[in-house]
Every structure is written in C-alpha cells, then in structure tokens.
Amino acid sequence: MVNETTVTVCPACGARNRAPRARAGRLRCAKCHADLPWLVEASDDDFRAVVEEASLPVLVDVWARWCGPCRAMAPVVESLSREYAGRLKVVKVNADESPVISRRHSIMSIPTLLLYRAGRETARLVGARPEPALRAWLDEGIGKRAPSGDASVGAHRPS
Numbered sequence: 001m002v003n004e005t006t007v008t009v010c011p012a013c014g015a016r017n018r019a020p021r022a023r024a025g026r027l028r029c030a031k032c033h034a035d036l037p038w039l040v041e042a043s044d045d046d047f048r049a050v051v052e053e054a055s056l057p058v059l060v061d062v063w064a065r066w067c068g069p070c071r072a073m074a075p076v077v078e079s080l081s082r083e084y085a086g087r088l089k090v091v092k093v094n095a096d097e098s099p100v101i102s103r104r105h106s107i108m109s110i111p112t113l114l115l116y117r118a119g120r121e122t123a124r125l126v127g128a129r130p131e132p133a134l135r136a137w138l139d140e141g142i143g144k145r146a147p148s149g150d151a152s153v154g155a156h157r158p159s
C-alpha cells in the first residue's frame with residue numbers, strides 16, 4: 001500500500017507525474033520541477049509512513065462516504081492542495097476503513113481535519129468550514145506564504 005501511486009497532472013506544464021503516498025520532501029514535476037499538489041489517501045496500514053513520517057506539514061481529512069458535509073468539503077480540500085502545492089501534503093483518511101486511526105485520534109464526528117507537523121498533530125478542526133475559514137486556519141498552522149519577488153504589488157508606497 002505504501003508505495004502505491006496516483007497520477008497528478010502538473011498545473012504548470014501538463015506533464016503527468018506519479019504521486020507516491022509516502023516520500024520525503026516535496027512533490028515536484030519531473031519535467032519542469034514546479035511544485036505539484038500532493039493529494040493522496042492513507043489508512044490504518046500506512047498512516048505512519050504517509051502522514052507521520054512526512055517532512056511537509058500534512059493536512060489530514062478524515063471523512064466517510066455517507067457524510068454529506070464531508071462530500072461538500074472534498075472540492076475545497078482539493079483546491080487547497082493545489083493552492084498550497086509545495087508547502088502542504090493533503091491526505092484523505094476514510095474513517096470507516098481506518099478504525100484504528102479514528103480511535104487513536106478520538107474522532108467523534110466528521111469531517112475532522114488534523115494538521116500534522118513533524119509527526120505530531122498540532123491542530124484540529126471539527127466540522128465543515130467554508131474555504132476562507134479553512135485557509136485562515138491553515139495559514140495559522142503552517143505560516144503564511146513567504147514573501148515572493150512581487151510582494152510589493154498592491155502595497156501602499158510611503159509618500
């Protein structure tokens with residue numbers, strides 16, 4: 001299970017990349033080296049390798065098929081995996097298929113989002129949230145994007 005891969009299309013060049021569940025570092029396009037969104041699944045068997053041993057911060061989305069709010073959150077979580085490409089790994093855990101993980105984390109209701117850093121749960125969000133609220137929670141948990149070269153765009157110049 002651990003080495004099972006999914007395919008991610010590079011948003012920059014369109015190349016199809018294999019996205020392993022467990023691997024050190026970031027996920028980058030083999031062709032153009034752009035950071036790729038990293039969205040994979042984990043279960044009881046491979047949670048340690050996929051989540052706890054990841055070097056990137058990990059957003060764990062605990063969900064189930066029968067859960068309407070979970071289904072509503074899925075596209076939001078997917079969108080965040082694209083937005084935070086290179087800075088965040090997103091891992092979906094099906095609560096029904098991962099009873100050990102659910103118990104260990106005392107998951108009482110879903111959706112539950114866990115934020116993992118360096119192998120530890122550092123934040124938790126229970127219940128569905130709109131995208132801006134999720135983004136604010138993530139930014140608080142992993143830090144805002146580092147200023148880039150065009151950080152001054154839109155800033156007020158001192159007069």
Ligand SMILES: [Zn+2]
Nearest residue numbers: 010013029032
């Ligand atoms: Zn590419």
